Amino acid sequence: MSDDEIRPARAADVPVVAEVIAAAFRPYIERIGRVPQPMEEDHAANVAAGKVFVTGDPVTGLVVIEAFDDHLFLDTIAVRPTEHGRGVGRRLLRFVDARTRDLGLPEIRLYTNALMWENQRIYPKYGYELVERRADGPHDRVHYRKRLL
Secondary structure, X not given: XXXXXXXXXXXXXXXXXXXXXXXXXXXXXXHHOOOOHHHHXXXXXXXXXXXXXXXXXXXXXXXXXXXXXXXXXXXXXXXXXXXOOOOHHHHHHHHHHHHHHHOOOOEEEEEEEOOOHHHHHHHHHOXXXXXXXXXXXXXXXXXXXXXXX
């Protein structure tokens, strides 16, 4: 696999999926006062369900996505901190756009923790519009969408 290819994760990738997600989200623990939700996900179940796509050899980034009747949900995007600024995240976001179109879905939805302000600067640059900010249990989340059709 070349560094720009994106492929479905396999069972053998589960440890590196967990590693990349932990590396990407660990810096937020102190800021938000809790372990970020992506670090607590069942990575093996997500891989088995076909929700995880990885890029790089070794893996440098990944997305966790789920298709619904009216949208694609971008659950997680994670890039190794050592790879920031090299276009990995941009390629992954383009992949999510293409996957959404391939599935014939009209939009992508995602949310981010309100204290992860870096994300709130990034997503609008890629066409995502703010929908709302709301508390979901203990989580203060900012919801976005990107319409494609």
